[in-house]
Amino acid sequence: MANRPRVEWQKEANCTGLSIQEKDRVFFPGRGRPYRTSPHEKYCVACPVVKECLEYALVHREEGVWGNTTLDQRKLFPLIQVEILTRRAQTERWLEDHYGMVPSQTQAQPLPEDSTVNPFDFPLFQVVA
């Protein structure tokens, strides 16, 4: 099933409704410092949109916790698969143009039939599947 734009899946997220301060505390604890606790797990583990959240963060190089993973964990994800995910995001129209770098839809190349990628197939992420 195709992913949806962020504004759609975020409405169903377990973290929806948290205040900005609470989101900072839970999902951005101590930028640049190691995470000593995992307060995000309370929200992320059973989140109904955890897969879309993780794939969004991988494609958009987000900081903090997304999809029950930290940035350091996501940096271990193979770059080639991030590239495949990014092309899928273009095709499915959930790629956001944060920096004015996204090619227009007419430039987007269609994915080959067999180029599916599921981050949860990658061993690091099986803990959140």
Ligand code: SF4
């Ligand atoms: S997986 Fe975690 S960070 Fe992502 S939407 Fe769900 S609760 Fe929020």
